[in-house]
Amino acid sequence: MRINDFYRYKKKGPKISMVTAYDYTMAALAAASSVDCVLVGDSLAMVMHGKSSTVWASDRVMALHTRAVSAAVKNKLVVADMPFLSFRKGPDKAMECVDMLVKAGAQAVKLEGVDGHERVIRRIIDSDVPVMGHIGLTPQSVHRFGGHRMQGRDKASARRILEQAKKLEGLGCFAVVIECVPSALAKAVTSALKVPTIGIGAGPHTDGQVLVMQDMLGLYGDVPLPFVKRYLDGRKLVVSALDRFDREVKSAGFPPERTAA
Ligand code: KIV
Numbered sequence: 001m002r003i004n005d006f007y008r009y010k011k012k013g014p015k016i017s018m019v020t021a022y023d024y025t026m027a028a029l030a031a032a033s034s035v036d037c038v039l040v041g042d043s044l045a046m047v048m049h050g051k052s053s054t055v056w057a058s059d060r061v062m063a064l065h066t067r068a069v070s071a072a073v074k075n076k077l078v079v080a081d082m083p084f085l086s087f088r089k090g091p092d093k094a095m096e097c098v099d100m101l102v103k104a105g106a107q108a109v110k111l112e113g114v115d116g117h118e119r120v121i122r123r124i125i126d127s128d129v130p131v132m133g134h135i136g137l138t139p140q141s142v143h144r145f146g147g148h149r150m151q152g153r154d155k156a157s158a159r160r161i162l163e164q165a166k167k168l169e170g171l172g173c174f175a176v177v178i179e180c181v182p183s184a185l186a187k188a189v190t191s192a193l194k195v196p197t198i199g200i201g202a203g204p205h206t207d208g209q210v211l212v213m214q215d216m217l218g219l220y221g222d223v224p225l226p227f228v229k230r231y232l233d234g235r236k237l238v239v240s241a242l243d244r245f246d247r248e249v250k251s252a253g254f255p256p257e258r259t260a261a
Helices: 003-012 024-032 059-072 091-103 118-126 139-145 155-171 183-192 234-250
Strands: 016-020 037-040 077-081 108-112 131-136 175-179 197-200 208-211
Touching: 024 037, 024 059, 037 059, 059 077, 059 091, 091 108, 091 118, 108 118, 108 139, 118 131, 118 155, 131 155, 155 175, 155 183, 175 183, 183 197
Parallel strands: 016 037, 016 208, 037 077, 077 108, 108 131, 131 175, 175 197, 197 208
Antiparallel strands: none
16 A cells, blocks of 8 residues: 555545554564554554653654564555654754654654644655644643543534644645544544544544554553454463473473484
């Protein structure tokens, strides 16, 4: 899937599937699957580095992980997140981050929020780097939101999110991620836009869905987030394989003898 396919999928279907990947091994699994596109999300701060929010991710860290992912993913669109602060110091600074991400292999960047970032978004798009928008619960604003809370629950904030979505489309974003809002709002945003919406925790009415791969494979987090479907109990499978290895090492069941031949 490439950028142009997004418009086609919005018009005629099918729905768009996107997963995160942060390293070569997991990205190779995404590449081997039928999933449409891969996001190097700044959620790597939490999933790969054990931080309590995404704001820790820096442009260098994002570039490092983007390089690893793009080494494995040749057949799908690779989108990389612009980390917190990278686009809050003006367009020139933001372009330095874009430069690092594109050189690391990203074909598009994703940027959270819109109000106050219009000049930056326009500058990136004018430089021929496609931008994916991100509204609703934008995790980089966790401190302003006072936690990872559903957004757009009252009329005023739902109207604001709808306006933000339209603004992102007007600025030229090729798709908009809408995170953790009520289904009805995600549905209204989806029908108001010509570009596709990709939902996470926003119900079934968006043009696509994105999940963190370690969440959906049951590898991260003791308790799954309420909107995450676990397609595998990865933690159980991996821990039992490690336990088996440990038992076999201790009981001399592994490794077998090696002969010269
Ligand atoms: O960083 C991330 O993983 C994301 C997605 C969950 C949308 O932004």
